[in-house]
Amino acid sequence: MTVDLPETTSKMEGPLVKQFSVFLPNKVGAMLDLVKLLNTQSTHVVALSVSESTESAIARIIVSDPSGVEKLFREKNIAFGVCEVVIVELREVATQLVKLLAALVMAEVNVHFAYPLLIRPRGFATIALHVDDTECASSVLTGEGFKILSQSDISR
Numbered sequence: 001m002t003v004d005l006p007e008t009t010s011k012m013e014g015p016l017v018k019q020f021s022v023f024l025p026n027k028v029g030a031m032l033d034l035v036k037l038l039n040t041q042s043t044h045v046v047a048l049s050v051s052e053s054t055e056s057a058i059a060r061i062i063v064s065d066p067s068g069v070e071k072l073f074r075e076k077n078i079a080f081g082v083c084e085v086v087i088v089e090l091r092e093v094a095t096q097l098v099k100l101l102a103a104l105v106m107a108e109v110n111v112h113f114a115y116p117l118l119i120r121p122r123g124f125a126t127i128a129l130h131v132d133d134t135e136c137a138s139s140v141l142t143g144e145g146f147k148i149l150s151q152s153d154i155s156r
Helices: 032-040 066-076 094-104 134-143
Strands: 015-024 043-050 056-063 080-091 111-116 124-131 148-149
Touching: 015 032, 015 066, 015 124, 032 043, 032 056, 032 066, 043 111, 056 066, 066 080, 080 094, 080 134, 094 124, 094 134, 124 134, 134 148
Parallel strands: none
Antiparallel strands: 015 056, 015 080, 043 056, 080 124, 080 148, 111 124
16 A cells, blocks of 8 residues: 655755855964965855854855865865855845744744845845754745745855
8 A cells, every 4th residue: 555645855956055164373463375276267256254263264255166175175175164054035134033033933943143244136135044844944934935045156
């Protein structure tokens, strides 16, 4: 006897965006050296967040060419980590940020960190969110009318 199971919802179209966490020495010019290295490969930093301590800094970056950057970092022996982030377009920041966070709270999705993008794809403000459940967050936010951007939306 066969049982008809309900179909699962499909994952959102397009890949989620990769974020690189790069470990840098806490010294003058370290971030400049990293950005110059990326520019040699015609890769642009589209989002940036830096957390520092006395000994080192962690630069969280989103780039225009993540596969090329991953290869470059491996070739140059640059210490890095990779995770996926959800990029959300905010048409009206003052009201939509509250709506976005409230939707995630209702879905019990935890936001680990967030930061804005340096670019305005499609002409609107955007925010990068690292959450504990990217698929749930993407689904919930899409259901609330938010536009989730993929890598192709933010690459030049």
